[in-house]
Amino acid sequence: MTRYLFFLGVLFFCSSPILSQAVEVPPPDFIKTIQFKSNTTQGQLPVLRLGEPLVLEFDALNANEEDFYYVIEHFNYDWTPSVLAKAEYLRGLDNQRILDYFNSFNTYQIYSHYKLQIPNLQTRALLKTGNYMISIYDDYGELMFSRKFMVYEDLVNVGVKVKRSRDVKVIASKQSVDIAISTSIINFNNPLETVKTLIIQNNNLNTAITGLAPQYTLGNQLIYRYDTETAFWGGNEYLFFENKDVRAANVGVQFIDLKDIYHNYLFTNEARKGNPYTYNPDINGNFQITAIDRTDVSIEADYTMIHFSLRHEEFMDRDVHIYGNFNGFSIEPLTQMIYNSEAGIYECMMRLKQGFYNYKYVTIDRATGILNEGDISGNYWETENNYKVLVYYRDLGARYDRLIGFGEATSVDISN
Template sequence: MKHIFLSIVLLLAASTLVFPQVAQEVSPPDFIKTITFSSNTTQGQLPILRLGEPLVLKFDALTANEEDFHYVIEHFNFDWTPSNLVKSEYLKGLDNQRILNYQNSFNTYQIYSHYDLRIPNPQTQALLKSGNYMISIYDDFGEVMFSRKFMIYEDLTNVGVKVKRSRNVKSIAQMQSVDLVVNTNGMNLNNPLETVKTLIIQNNNLNTAISDLKPQYTLGNELIYRYDTESAFWGGNEYLFFENKDVRAANVSVQFIDLKDLYHNYLYTNISRKNRPYTYNPDINGNFQITAIDRSDLDIEADYTMIHFSLEHEELKNKDVYIYGNFNAFTIEPQTKMGYNSKKKRYEGILLLKQGFYNYKYATIDRKSGELDEGAISGNFWETENDYKALIYYKDLGARYDRIIGFGEASSLDISN
């Protein structure tokens, strides 16, 4: 029995070595809100940076303790397993440093501290390699508070992105297909079927991204991707939205307000749009923007409010309904789960959010399979305006990490047959 036990331990250790753990983002605790992780001044989006561009991470801690937080940056392969690079190869300077820039809120009902991390800074002077990265925020006790993925690319190839209607007749009215043309600009790509990988992202949502498509054929110095179904996304629908830049008065999509310990904003009740005709409604594709009137510094003067969501819908027996958007990086979590009010025959949910303009929709999760369905309540339409981003990864023969050698983007406003 001792020998059998030892063999099992050795097999488990070997499997850990052979199959490295895939990195997953860690969701923040309840007291950390409004994580905006971006480049320059763009808020709330998945940061995809050109090598050498600055990076900005901001968040609020809803405590009165002026907590100390530290950050750690790690480099990953295309499949989000740890790369073979040591830290000094991809980072100039030091990480695991305290975030020095923070301010306390001013003239708000909700007390919070606002943290602002910018790279480069005197401690972390530069990120030296392209590829996948993750930044993790730790407290003073070494416990990870949250983590976020980001990508850095080298502008070495031209990536053409074109959005088409689905080529599958069964889903032509509901899906959008993405074609890619990668011009290598004379760069010699050895055995591209094995060394070149792709990632296509819809609306900055990594949860629904399509990865690792192989080039179907080459034409001179171009790699061509024109798939029928493999590169097709559900079209979804335009996002719902609200704005509460003035917490003392009803604003866009806000029916009425109430002041308790904090301001409470009650949104108009939404309905299912699945079986209704598509209607164009400009949105920001699930993103959010912090706004507040009569405030000079939104970072510390915008207040937090309790937002009351409601959805008129019959109760779904085998599915749970969630409030869904980039306000929490499209994460399915207990705070966004809605409860069913059988008397009013509607789903209800409450979120604590900073003042601003927010996009959101309602998504369902199958209780048995755990499958996410963004269109179960909103519907799927080929006409929907969506943003698409494409990243091209390259790992040369004998190389130790996956580079990102190209980036392209397009909008389905220009969709064609």
């Protein structure tokens, strides 16, 4: 009974109009490898077509076979709580226990793998489009972590083109996104107020650009051709490693060692800022779980301790972190690197499941907390990046923001 009263309190609190924008809560140390799987998009940011199943998987490394529960909430385009009641956007019930879990098999690191698929017997369907947050609680009502996802319907065509920046000061380091929205289904009423867009680079919501109004209206077509408002830093291609075989050095792995679990020592990386751009294919910050000679990698892939190192002089006013979608692009104590003054390198070790991982090194200003992706890697207009564009619409008098369109492009075909 205590747990249910707690959830009622959480839901009441989350429906309060004084709340600010919702933010994702990172998991504790013993929860790893949070993955979304979708048929629509590649990567760990789930943008689902209405009616498409949502699949969430994660591992718990404490070997307690704990019970976990999920709660789903609906939000406006700006991640403030919507006014919809639960029954309006959800058919069935949430606040249910995740029933599907399996223990690891033949691994040094013992863990339990949890899998949640919606729809299921209790949660039968999501009824509305828009922004959602799924929160995972333990049996004591403590929030373990939360993740955002989006549900859309195909009501508009979203054309996306990537251009070099129109600002000559940053033309060599930024990319700009042009958008054209067209439809024969919806008659946009006052699109300057009712239509909102969200532009996401490489599945990273932390750097997304939102709230832009259309610049031009041509019939029922909305045009966005901003000079600076839709410009992103180009960044650089992600670094990567693969350890699908824990007993042998693979791509990016210099040597291995077996202690309590396998330790993989990566080659020491060098700063790339200021060097000429070099094309190096990546998966735009994402990761993929892989393991050789395994039937089911979800429970047979082992965890290894990955040792990262970066050769760089010490920053006096900035911290260095490892950055990627392996933890949802979160900055946390586990990702911070420590400077080894004797070796002249930054070092960090992190427990990760076997697979192929993209990562890069970023800096955080200690005074302002500002994250700089190009401080070590550099920014180049040639970098291959993925861009997703989401289109929200709230008609006059409507009670929530519908997600009516989704478009995607890469900078492979970037033009002036």
